[in-house]
Amino acid sequence: MAASDLATDLKQAMPDLRGSLQAGVSLADLTWFRVGGPAEALFLPADADDLAYFLARLPGEVPVTVIGLGSNLIVRDGGIPGVVIRLGRGFSEVAVEGTRITAGAAVPDVKVARAAGDAAIAGFSFLRGIPGCIGGALRMNGGAYGGETRDVVVEVETVTRKGEKVTLSNADMGYSYRHSSVPDDMIFTRATFEGRTGDAEVIAAEMAKITESREATQPIKSRTGGSTFKNPPGTSAWKLVDAAGCRGLVVGNAQVSELHANFLINLGGATAADIEGLGEEVRRRVKETSGVTLEWEIKRIGVPKAG
Known part of the structure; x- marks a missing residue:
């Protein structure tokens, strides 16, 4: 099936789709390496409900690949068959309540680190050293400078390949070094994290030190x-x-x-x-x-x- 055929057929089968679905989009511009071929079809869901609607109606034989900010990714030159899903604006919210932070999967890690620092919440400075988004950090148990994602995760909201919404606890994630055991076909959409009360000046100094170290050594x-x-x-x-x-x-x-x-x-x-x-x-x-x-x-x- 040609790329245009897949995208066209899916649009016709999903009249209530609100997100963007395009054929043959180059993925090189979406990765930090700036390399890679096209997506047969690229879907940018409007929000979690739109994503669930899409997946529930997507034929089971169509492959699905999820990408984030493309910071830790090589897309091969022949491109990606099937549908590539990239979470964007509808998954970019950050909310702070007490020592808890809720963040969409598309939020850059550094933005969560800054939000925590502004609210004097300790435990998130390590995210300043990870060049990616929350979805990738959740998937890979991203870590740097003495901290890991599993240290602060409370629960994670997901959408399954069948379009079902499922919430996972920290224990459900099956975390180990740079790994989670969550099936690849579950898409993370949002997560809640827990830190601890800290000192804003101390946290700012921690992040400044991480920034300085990255610039000097990477x-x-x-x-x-x-x-x-x-x-x-x-x-x-x-x-x-x-x-x-x-x-x-x-x-x-x-x-x-x-x-x-x-x-x-x-x-x-x-x-x-x-x-x-x-x-x-x-x-x-x-x-x-x-x-x-x-x-x-x-x-x-x-x-x-x-x-």
Whole structure:
């Protein structure tokens, strides 16, 4: 089925759809690496009810892929078959009540950190160091600078592949290091977090320190995708990459950052294949020199370009 056929057929089958549904949209502009092919169909739901309506009527054989801000993501050059769902404005609310914060899945992590700081709620400063949105942090148990998402989650609202709304507790999330056990076909829409009463000046100082550290040690102004590999038990991925002689390594127009060896960079004109191929070469060299098999932290989705 052609991309236009899928989008057209779905629109006709869902007359009450309120969100945007488009065919053949390039996903490169929606990822921090600025690479990747098109979505066969891209759906931006108006809100959680619209998302549930869409999924309840979407044929079971149509694949669904969910993306957030695209900060920790490689979309392969052949694009993504089926429907890509991206949560936007209808999932961007932030509300504070006491030491609790409720945030939509599309809210940038840094915005939640700032909201907590403004309300003198401690426990959220680590989110300042995660370049993504709340949905991704929930899915991957995002963490940085001594904190993890599971430390503050109370409950998470989701929509299932069948269009059912389900609320999960912290315990239901099955959290471990950079992982949750929630099925991939459940879409996070909103979450409630709990912090503790803190001092606004202390929290501001914590976040300023994190900001300074990121700017000094990470290539945040480059086309990058955050930490590439998970830290193996007892060591740091960047140390193994460095020891394997991969700092500055180039494949095509992709490079291992000179500033931080666990970051890959699009030097300009890189393909997704360049970036993923570079990552695989790094994994090969690290395995050869240390015996450790690095696990990807960056998500890689879609299909390679034909030919």
